[in-house]
Amino acid sequence: xxxxxxxxxxxxxxxxxxxxxxxxxxxxxxxxxxxxxxxxxxxxxxxxxxxxxxxxxxxxxxxxxxxxxxxxxxxxxxxxxxxxxxxxxxxxxxxxxxxxxxxxxxxxxxxxxxxxxxxxxxxxxxxxxxxxxxxxxxxxxxxxxxxxxxxxxxxxxxxxxxxxxxxxxxxxxxxxxxxxxxxxxxxxxxxxxxxxxxxxxxxxxxxxxxxxxxxxxxxxxxxxxxxxxxxxxxxxxxxxxxxx
Numbered sequence: 001x002x003x004x005x006x007x008x009x010x011x012x013x014x015x016x017x018x019x020x021x022x023x024x025x026x027x028x029x030x031x032x033x034x035x036x037x038x039x040x041x042x043x044x045x046x047x048x049x050x051x052x053x054x055x056x057x058x059x060x061x062x063x064x065x066x067x068x069x070x071x072x073x074x075x076x077x078x079x080x081x082x083x084x085x086x087x088x089x090x091x092x093x094x095x096x097x098x099x100x101x102x103x104x105x106x107x108x109x110x111x112x113x114x115x116x117x118x119x120x121x122x123x124x125x126x127x128x129x130x131x132x133x134x135x136x137x138x139x140x141x142x143x144x145x146x147x148x149x150x151x152x153x154x155x156x157x158x159x160x161x162x163x164x165x166x167x168x169x170x171x172x173x174x175x176x177x178x179x180x181x182x183x184x185x186x187x188x189x190x191x192x193x194x195x196x197x198x199x200x201x202x203x204x205x206x207x208x209x210x211x212x213x214x215x216x217x218x219x220x221x222x223x224x225x226x227x228x229x230x231x232x233x234x235x236x237x238x239x240x241x242x243x244x
Contacts, residue, residue: 057083057084057142058083058084058085058086059084059085059086059107059108059139059142059143059146060085060086060087060088060089060105060106060107061079061085061086061087061088061106061107061108061109061110061143061147062087062088062089062090062091062097062100062101062106062108062109062110063076063079063087063089063090063091063109063110063111063112064090064091064092064093064094064096064097064109064110064111064112065090065112066111066112066113066114066116067112067113067114067115067116067117069116069117070117071116071117071120071121072112072116072117074154075112075116075128075150075151075154076110076112078150078151078153078154079110079146079147079150081150082146082149082150084142084143084145084146085108085142085143085146085147088105088106089105089106091109094109094111097109097111097131101131101133107132107133107136107139107140107143108130108131108132108133108139108143108144108147109130109131110128110129110130110131110147111128111129111130111131112128113126113127113128113129116128120158121158123162128151130143130144130147130148132144132147156177156178157177159176159177160173160174160177163176163177192215192220192221196220200214200215200218212226212230
């Protein structure tokens with residue numbers, strides 16, 4: 001065996017030794033094992049469970065209202081206006097709200113301080129605290145998005161009223177408080193989740209019933225809404241949800 005061949009063999013041997021030592025170190029490190037192995041399993045399981053309900057709606061939240069004025073009650077009403085959240089409890093203190101949160105009866109808390117109305121109409125910045133369940137990212141997203149949107153709309157309405165009181169006309173006040181208007185369009189299937197759609201398709205093949213009849217049988221949509229959705233002109237183009 002030539003000297004060059006011996007050097008190459010020696011290098012490969014050293015490389016193999018380094019690789020073995022590195023792998024041995026990696027698999028002996030609990031933190032590395034958690035990230036590389038168990039985190040993938042946990043994430044894959046948690047991710048699928050999070051989407052098990054297909055579409056997350058009506059997440060219960062609690063509101064601690066220390067202001068107790070028509071202004072604060074008007075803000076609370078906006079939390080019930082959207083499809084994502086509803087006010088399930090009105091705890092009298094943050095301690096009571098904390099118990100409800102850890103008891104999994106609510107997944108978010110909104111705290112309205114006692115000076116909310118005074119500051120809002122006194123020209124000062126009013127503060128509202130939001131606490132959302134960050135351990136369940138879908139819950140967090142729904143609560144945070146709905147509450148922030150509601151607070152933003154309330155703030156815009158207050159600013160609108162201030163401008164009108166100062167003598168601005170309605171178009172000017174609208175352009176100032178909401179310079180950009182956006183429209184949200186649900187593409188593809190904005191009504192039923194993937195799992196429900198798959199279930200209907202399988203049942204239709206098995207029983208010979210039509211999708212139309214199965215949707216009504218399972219009370220997934222009203223007959224009027226289903227009729228509008230299945231009209232050809234509403235099925236061939238992206239659109240916003242019927243009735244929005």
